[in-house]
Amino acid sequence: MDTVISVDHLRKTYADVVAVDDVSFNVHHGEIFGILGANGAGKTTTVEILQGLRAPTGGRLEVLGLDPHRETDRLRRRLGAQLQASALPDRLRVAEAVRLFGRLHTPRVDVGATLEAWGLDRLRDRPFGVLSGGERQRLFVALALLGDPDIVVLDELTTGLDPTARRATWDVVRQVRAGGTTVVLVTHFMDEAESLCDRVAVMDGGQIVACDTPRGLTARLGGPVTITFDVTGRLDRTTLLAVPGVDSVTIDAAQVTVAGQSVAAAGVAVALAEQGIRPDDYRTRYPTLEDVFLSLTGRPPSGRNRT
Amino acid sequence: MTGHLTWTELKLLVREPLVLILSLMFPILLMVLLVTAFRDHTGSVFADLDGDVFYVTAYLGAAVAVMGFMGTPTHLAGYRESGVLRRFRAAGVGAPALVVSQTAVLAVLAVVGAAAMIVLAYAGFNLAAPASIGGVVAAFAAGVLAFAGIGTFLGSVMPSARAAQGLGLLLFLGTFLLVGGGPPPGVLPGVVNDIAAWTPIGLLIDAIRAPWADGALDGPAMAVLVAIATVGFALATRRLRRT
Numbered sequence: 001m002d003t004v005i006s007v008d009h010l011r012k013t014y015a016d017v018v019a020v021d022d023v024s025f026n027v028h029h030g031e032i033f034g035i036l037g038a039n040g041a042g043k044t045t046t047v048e049i050l051q052g053l054r055a056p057t058g059g060r061l062e063v064l065g066l067d068p069h070r071e072t073d074r075l076r077r078r079l080g081a082q083l084q085a086s087a088l089p090d091r092l093r094v095a096e097a098v099r100l101f102g103r104l105h106t107p108r109v110d111v112g113a114t115l116e117a118w119g120l121d122r123l124r125d126r127p128f129g130v131l132s133g134g135e136r137q138r139l140f141v142a143l144a145l146l147g148d149p150d151i152v153v154l155d156e157l158t159t160g161l162d163p164t165a166r167r168a169t170w171d172v173v174r175q176v177r178a179g180g181t182t183v184v185l186v187t188h189f190m191d192e193a194e195s196l197c198d199r200v201a202v203m204d205g206g207q208i209v210a211c212d213t214p215r216g217l218t219a220r221l222g223g224p225v226t227i228t229f230d231v232t233g234r235l236d237r238t239t240l241l242a243v244p245g246v247d248s249v250t251i252d253a254a255q256v257t258v259a260g261q262s263v264a265a266a267g268v269a270v271a272l273a274e275q276g277i278r279p280d281d282y283r284t285r286y287p288t289l290e291d292v293f294l295s296l297t298g299r300p301p302s303g304r305n306r307t
Numbered sequence: 308m309t310g311h312l313t314w315t316e317l318k319l320l321v322r323e324p325l326v327l328i329l330s331l332m333f334p335i336l337l338m339v340l341l342v343t344a345f346r347d348h349t350g351s352v353f354a355d356l357d358g359d360v361f362y363v364t365a366y367l368g369a370a371v372a373v374m375g376f377m378g379t380p381t382h383l384a385g386y387r388e389s390g391v392l393r394r395f396r397a398a399g400v401g402a403p404a405l406v407v408s409q410t411a412v413l414a415v416l417a418v419v420g421a422a423a424m425i426v427l428a429y430a431g432f433n434l435a436a437p438a439s440i441g442g443v444v445a446a447f448a449a450g451v452l453a454f455a456g457i458g459t460f461l462g463s464v465m466p467s468a469r470a471a472q473g474l475g476l477l478l479f480l481g482t483f484l485l486v487g488g489g490p491p492p493g494v495l496p497g498v499v500n501d502i503a504a505w506t507p508i509g510l511l512i513d514a515i516r517a518p519w520a521d522g523a524l525d526g527p528a529m530a531v532l533v534a535i536a537t538v539g540f541a542l543a544t545r546r547l548r549r550t
Contacts, residue, residue, distance in 0.1 A: 053397060076399035083397055086390035091322045092315070100315055103308050104399045143398065 002029040004151055004182050005050065010059035012045055019045045021206035023059070027151075032173065032183040034197030036190070036289065038299075042206040043186045044084055047153050050184070051081050064150055077105070080144035082137070084155040084186070090129030094120055094139055097128065098146070105147030118142040134165035141172060145181070152176060155186040170196055190289040194218075200289065202296060209296045214289060221295050222287025224259040227268050229279035231256055236275060243267040262286065309404040313411045320412055330378050331370065331420040337488070338366035338424055342432055345491075352493030356520055360435060363428045364519055365487040368450065368512040370420035372483060374413045375454025375507075376461070377475035383409060383462025384471035392547075402547035406540055409462070410455035417451050442518025446529060450511035453532040456539020457507060463546035482506040507535055 005027035012020035020042045027033040035043045048054045050063055052072035061068060066075045088097055095111055098120075102109030115121045118138055123131065131139065137157060144152050154173065158166040173196055177183050187193055193200050194214045201211040210217055224247060231254060240249045240256075245264035250257045256279075258268050265284045272279055294300055320326065345358030353361040383405075386392045395405065428434040437443045465471035485503035486492060492500050503509045510528045517525035 051397060053393070073399065076397070081397045083390065083393055086394040086397070088394060089319050089386075089391055091319050096315060096318075100311060101398050103311050 003027065004029050004064055005033075005184070006060075006062050007046075007050070008060040010046065010049065010061055011057045012042075012049060012054065013057045018206050020049070020056075023203075023206070023208050025201050025208060025211055027182060027184060029182055030177065030180060031198040032177050032185055032196050034193040034200040035184065035186045035203055036188070036193040036197075036200050036293075037203035038188055038293075038297075041188075041203040043188075043203050044155055046203070047155060047184060047186055051079060051153060052076070077147065078150045080146065080149035080152040080181075082140040082144040082152070082154045082157060084159075086140070088128040088139075091127045093125050093127055094131070095124035097139065097143065101143045101146055109146050114142060114146065133160045134162070134168070137161065137165075137169060138172070141169075141176070145176065149181065151182045151184065153184045153186070156188070157185070158187075158189065158192060166192075190293060194289045202289075202293060204293075204297045210292070217289060217292045218287045219262075222289075222291040223295060225262045225265060225287065226285045227258040227260075227265060227283070228285070229256055229272075229282040230254045231277055231279050233277070235277065239271055239275060240268060243271050308400065309407050312400065312404050313408040316408045316412050317415060320415070326378070327416060327419065330373055330416065331423065334366050334369040334373055334420060335423055335427065338362055338369075339427060339431070341366075342428065346432055350493075352491045354493070354516065356516065357435065359428065359432050360516075360519060361487065361491070363424060363434060364515045365512050366424055367421050367447065367515055368486070368508050369483055369488060370424065371413075371417045371447070371450045371454045371511060372479055372508045374416050374420075375458040376479040377472060378416060379409050379413050379455065379458030380461035380465055380471040380475050381468050382412075383459065384465040385468035387462075387465075388467045396547075402544045405547055406455075406459050406543050409459050410452070413455045413458060414451050417447075417454075421447065437519040438522035439518040439524075442522060442524050443515055445524065446511070446514035446518060449514060449529045449532040449536070452536035453507055453511065453539070456536040456543065458539075459543035460539045460546070463543045482508045485509070486512055505531075507532070510535075 003026045007026070008024050010020055010023040011018070023042070023046060035046065037043050045054065049056050050061065050068055052068035052075055055069050063075055064078055068075055095115060098109070098111050098114050102111060102114070115124055118141070120139060120142060123135060128136070128139075141154070141157070144154070157173070158169050161169060170192065173183060173185065185193070185197060197214060199211065199213050200217060201208045202217070203209070210221060212220070235251065235256060237249050237251065240246060240258060243264055244267055245261040246258055246268065247260040248258070258264065269282070290300070341362040342359045345353070345362060348358040349356065383392070461471060461475065465474065482503070485495070485499060486506065486509045492503060504513060510531050514525045514528040514532060517523055517528070
């Protein structure tokens with residue numbers, strides 16, 4: 001498992017504002033590594049430093065064996081980026097954009113093939129200014145991947161997209177990883193990080209507060225699994241409490257809430273069946289990264305998108 | 308890359324003809340007005356030139372200055388504001404390529420404006436030919452480079468298109484009125500004329516007038532224009548590298 005990005009005690013300050021505070025993490029080849037946090041957490045600053053767009057105030061970092069600050073031009077040939085706040089001239093047409101950016105790579109980029117591969121063929125003569133949000137993102141990802149970079153940085157890729165476009169964009173990201181490119185995904189959407197990332201670093205106030213697989217994070221920090229159901233008639237609480245993994249049973253009128261670890265989910269169903277009880281509206285809720293974020297930072301994340 | 312970027316910028320310019328028309332309309336119309344009013348005047352107040360030559364040469368300078376003070380800075384600052392510059396830089400488009408492409412666009416616009424003025428002046432007012440066409444062209448070219456240096460530098464430091472436009476208007480009107488854009492400078496106090504002669508537009512107009520009237524180049528003015536160009540380009544390139 002090679003490390004393609006290594007960051008040690010990275011720091012970035014502006015006058016008296018600390019945007020990035022002692023951040024350390026590694027990214028492995030071929031993974032989708034997420035950097036998750038609310039707006040203003042320092043995520044974009046961190047990845048811009050990785051790309052050589054900003055200079056670090058302190059710390060060591062290495063991307064593909066290169067120093068982003070001193071070897072920016074060499075790095076730019078191997079790292080593609082889709083930036084958060086970026087644009088192209090309004091009247092620049094899609095095919096022209098691909099051709100222009102394609103000029104930066106050798107061997108020469110096949111504009112037609114690129115447009116077809118990204119479903120931009122019928123938009124080739126459309127000016128950038130009239131493209132929809134989803135079409136722009138598709139173009140930006142296509143541009144970021146010109147020349148087959150080893151790493152691609154995607155910053156807030158699905159902000160402003162409708163649910164269908166978001167799902168389609170997620171498929172694109174999976175496709176990119178399947179092609180062998182390492183992906184660094186910056187997002188404030190919890191569901192996006194959960195769905196796409198192999199590992200996630202949660203950032204808050206310029207620091208990394210946790211870093212693990214989404215499953216690892218939710219298991220350790222997300223709180224209990226909750227099972228809720230409605231039941232008519234008597235229910236023996238002690239039997240449920242005896243199920244392995246159950247921590248608590250709460251009964252409120254007809255609704256029962258069982259909290260515990262994920263192993264309890266099946267056990268509770270079996271226990272109810274053994275008692276001859278057929279519960280209504282049986283639901284199991286697993287902790288999400290949103291719960292993780294809440295437990296780590298004490299606040300709900302901003303810009304939630306539960307679609 | 309530089310060539311392709313330049314070609315792309317020129318294509319984008321042609322798709323927005325309003326920019327071309329509006330930025331050049333003001334100098335052209337004003338020139339026509341002033342030439343009409345003063346063509347039969349001469350004397351020390353007009354630097355001992357005929358009124359029409361006086362104003363045509365002043366406005367040839369204006370065509371370059373309006374692009375250098377306003378057009379280019381607004382365009383570049385607009386690119387910064389909207390994120391186009393970051394997008395280019397992140398992909399590896401070099402600062403020199405940006406500077407060269409903007410200079411090419413400025414040159415095209417200045418030449419188009421100058422050509423329109425000259426055609427109008429000859430066709431409409433029977434303007435006398437310059438003593439040295441080559442000298443005038445050389446001076447114009449030095450001016451294009453100087454104002455491209457100023458324009459790209461301003462564009463690299465102004466935070467927004469609006470701010471660039473505001474400052475550009477101030478610089479343009481402030482200096483142009485002093486060198487003959489409006490009342491002939493001869494009626495202004497001597498010290499104002501002395502200062503005005505050292506402004507970029509003052510230098511450019513002097514550089515154009517010398518070969519027009521006498522056939523000789525104004526060496527010092529041309530040298531300062533080239534120096535302005537060099538410093539402007541260097542600062543702009545350094546600044547754009549850090550975007």
